[in-house]
Amino acid sequence: MSEQITEEIVAVKVSEESCSACEVCYSICPYEAIKRDAETGKAILEIEKCQVCGLCYSACPSKVIDTIYYDLDSLTGYLERAKQKYDSDTLVIMCKGCAPDLAGIERQFGVKKFIPLSVPCVGRIPVEVFLKAITMGIKKINVLACDEDYCRYQRGSPIEGRRIAALNILMEQLGYGTEAITLKRNSLKVQVKEDLCIACGNCVYYCPWDAPKLVSPGNVKVDMDACHGCGLCVSMCPAFALDLDNWEKDRISMLISQLAAEMAPPKVLVFCCQWAVFPSLEDEPDEHTRFIYLPCAARVDTVHIVEAFHTGVDGVLIAACAEDDCKLEGAGGKTQRPVAALQKRLGEIGLGEQLHILTVAPRYPEAFERELLQFSQKIAGIQKGESA
Amino acid sequence: MIVTTQKPLDEILDFISPYKNILIVGCDGCTQPPRGIREAETLSQLLDLGGKLRNKEFNFKVNTLVKQCDSHLTAVALKDMIDDDVEAVLSLACGLGPQTIAILYPELPVFPAQNTVFIGAEEREAGTIEERCAACGDCVLGLTGGICPVSRCAKSLLNGPCGGSQNGKCEIDPEKDCAWALIIERLEKLGRLQDLEAIQPPKDHQAVARPGKIMP
Numbered sequence: 001m002s003e004q005i006t007e008e009i010v011a012v013k014v015s016e017e018s019c020s021a022c023e024v025c026y027s028i029c030p031y032e033a034i035k036r037d038a039e040t041g042k043a044i045l046e047i048e049k050c051q052v053c054g055l056c057y058s059a060c061p062s063k064v065i066d067t068i069y070y071d072l073d074s075l076t077g078y079l080e081r082a083k084q085k086y087d088s089d090t091l092v093i094m095c096k097g098c099a100p101d102l103a104g105i106e107r108q109f110g111v112k113k114f115i116p117l118s119v120p121c122v123g124r125i126p127v128e129v130f131l132k133a134i135t136m137g138i139k140k141i142n143v144l145a146c147d148e149d150y151c152r153y154q155r156g157s158p159i160e161g162r163r164i165a166a167l168n169i170l171m172e173q174l175g176y177g178t179e180a181i182t183l184k185r186n187s188l189k190v191q192v193k194e195d196l197c198i199a200c201g202n203c204v205y206y207c208p209w210d211a212p213k214l215v216s217p218g219n220v221k222v223d224m225d226a227c228h229g230c231g232l233c234v235s236m237c238p239a240f241a242l243d244l245d246n247w248e249k250d251r252i253s254m255l256i257s258q259l260a261a262e263m264a265p266p267k268v269l270v271f272c273c274q275w276a277v278f279p280s281l282e283d284e285p286d287e288h289t290r291f292i293y294l295p296c297a298a299r300v301d302t303v304h305i306v307e308a309f310h311t312g313v314d315g316v317l318i319a320a321c322a323e324d325d326c327k328l329e330g331a332g333g334k335t336q337r338p339v340a341a342l343q344k345r346l347g348e349i350g351l352g353e354q355l356h357i358l359t360v361a362p363r364y365p366e367a368f369e370r371e372l373l374q375f376s377q378k379i380a381g382i383q384k385g386e387s388a
Numbered sequence: 389m390i391v392t393t394q395k396p397l398d399e400i401l402d403f404i405s406p407y408k409n410i411l412i413v414g415c416d417g418c419t420q421p422p423r424g425i426r427e428a429e430t431l432s433q434l435l436d437l438g439g440k441l442r443n444k445e446f447n448f449k450v451n452t453l454v455k456q457c458d459s460h461l462t463a464v465a466l467k468d469m470i471d472d473d474v475e476a477v478l479s480l481a482c483g484l485g486p487q488t489i490a491i492l493y494p495e496l497p498v499f500p501a502q503n504t505v506f507i508g509a510e511e512r513e514a515g516t517i518e519e520r521c522a523a524c525g526d527c528v529l530g531l532t533g534g535i536c537p538v539s540r541c542a543k544s545l546l547n548g549p550c551g552g553s554q555n556g557k558c559e560i561d562p563e564k565d566c567a568w569a570l571i572i573e574r575l576e577k578l579g580r581l582q583d584l585e586a587i588q589p590p591k592d593h594q595a596v597a598r599p600g601k602i603m604p
Contacts, residue, residue, distance in 0.1 A: 198416040198422065198424055200422045200424075202422070205512050237426070238416075238421070238422035238423070238424040238425070238426045238427065239416060239422070239424045239425055239426065239452075240425055240426060302426075302430060303426060303429060303430055306430050306433045306434060306437075307433060309433075309437055310433040310436060310437060337515055342430075345394070345397070345434060346434070348396055348397045348398065348438070349397055349434065349437050349438040349441060350441065351437065
């Protein structure tokens with residue numbers, strides 16, 4: 001058999017020939033992933049550095065940057081479908097980094113019925129999407145972005161803020177009033193249940209921002225300005241004294257039982273860092289697979305992994321970012337040790353092979369698909385072996 | 389802190405298999421790693437899964453205690469946790485926990501979920517916990533620059549190092565530091581190397597008559 005050489009598909013591409021060398025993408029990229037050609041000044045993308053934030057895509061005036069995720073076509077396609085489905089003329093665009101659940105969104109904007117559009121960073125939404133939404137008959141657009149200091153892509157939230165301010169001026173001139181688009185900001189934080197704290201100090205050690213402090217005698221205090229909401233302290237707390245907005249322990253537990261009930265065996269549950277794997281706006285997962293998107297692999301909690309097996313899930317896959325890609329100061333890598341310890345423990349009761357942790361990045365969209373397929377096949381094989 | 393390691397699930401399953409209604413209690417005291425409610429809950433689910441392999445179904449109640457070595461605190465808290473249905477107790481504490489509970493509930497079988505290994509401290513970066521105190525009853529840290537040779541030297545030498553000290557490591561395990569190399573390094577920094585000139589007499593191993601008992 002001849003070796004097949006296929007080029008890995010990448011999530012972001014720049015068509016150099018049409019590039020007008022305006023340098024907007026070069027100056028906007030938070031990761032210095034875009035270089036300028038020494039002679040022509042045209043943009044060259046270094047995909048290994050790219051974090052797929054989409055800022056260059058939404059900013060490029062010449063439309064020479066393509067992205068596989070949430071491009072204009074898939075966003076407008078989604079809006080058309082969602083407008084029917086949700087039967088509303090209010091759109092809420094929210095960043096996954098700071099968006100609470102739909103009830104929380106309802107409280108934020110005081111809207112009951114709306115079309116939700118959840119994306120990893122609102123900074124990737126180009127002006128055209130707003131205009132398209134309004135031409136489609138959407139009357140009100142609410143945007144929920146991360147508080148600027150907590151933007152996972154550093155510049156996404158501030159850039160979208162300026163974009164929306166400019167758009168509102170334009171909308172007013174066009175006669176749509178001054179409040180066609182409302183921008184609000186939010187950030188999700190740790191919740192402290194002081195009465196449960198056993199003063200072990202795990203949170204103090206693990207927090208990358210030194211947000212928790214422990215004073216003797218007494219309990220943990222968290223500096224909420226320093227907290228970035230990664231959830232690492234929550235996953236490491238032996239006393240369940242810490243929890244995380246929107247990713248509370250009980251909420252994830254409920255989600256696990258709900259998803260486990262929906263699936264057909266062999267059931268594979270994937271705990272994903274939401275910056276490592278981007279869900280598609282189009283495809284529904286198959287009946288054997290469900291995803292739980294977490295704020296960071298730091299919130300991968302061994303309790304939830306055991307719970308998944310206990311609820312009848314056959315395989316648990318964890319998709320995390322590589323250390324260099326972590327958006328939260330390397331917090332994501334810190335749960336690998338407890339997961340490895342749990343895996344050893346699961347091995348004692350024959351389940352060790354049914355837990356797998358891998359690092360992926362959205363820059364190679366097919367890499368995760370391949371790993372998932374491989375893992376699902378392995379789990380199906382184990383299942384067959386058991387029933388045979 | 390008192391350091392414990394988890395017993396193999398099979399060993400625990402052997403203990404508890406004759407029973408169905410079992411109380412699992414964590415300890416929020418000093419055990420390292422912490423063996424509180426998170427561990428207790430996790431263990432209950434692992435034992436459920438392990439029980440299935442043995443066609444055995446358990447009914448676990450899961451809770452945690454402030455410190456299982458305190459018999460008064462434990463007695464008060466267990467009153468609300470142990471009813472007539474509870475057939476056995478599984479303790480996640482160090483060796484003190486099961487003993488406290490055994491005295492409080494003479495009729496109730498109690499089992500340890502841990503092996504208690506030593507008094508130690510956590511090296512966070514390395515992810516290890518290392519033995520640092522042997523509870524010898526005759527503390528020599530004042531002479532050794534704050535580094536304990538009784539617990540950290542494989543031979544518990546008081547006049548070290550021995551000939552097996554190689555490049556700062558111990559001959560019995562090159563992963564472990566030679567305590568005496570550390571002591572010399574530290575005393576040098578303190579400008580107190582001359583302290584080593586004094587020969588320490590053999591250790592009084594009866595500084596604590598075992599079993600130890602004191603009146604604080």
